[in-house]
Amino acid sequence: MRDLVNAGAVDLVNATVEQGASSDQAKAWWGNFLVQKANEAGVELDELPITPAQVAAVAALVDDGTLTTKLARQVVEGVLAGEGEPDQ
Numbered sequence: 001m002r003d004l005v006n007a008g009a010v011d012l013v014n015a016t017v018e019q020g021a022s023s024d025q026a027k028a029w030w031g032n033f034l035v036q037k038a039n040e041a042g043v044e045l046d047e048l049p050i051t052p053a054q055v056a057a058v059a060a061l062v063d064d065g066t067l068t069t070k071l072a073r074q075v076v077e078g079v080l081a082g083e084g085e086p087d088q
Contacts, residue, residue, distance in 0.1 A: 019056035
């Protein structure tokens, strides 16, 4: 939890859970992968061009078997690059 607080991810995790993702999924995406992407981009986590709803949509695609975790990361990278919505 300390890492989420330090990364400024608590509100983003909560919003992602409110959009339907499990708390574990939300923590994993915001606390790991997206923190890394924010660091690479030199921006704050909440400045990334991805919303909690989009993260929840990716989590749902993993849950229903449409995407593997590896493919889900590629989808998130596409969203961050402005290439469209997760289901596209």
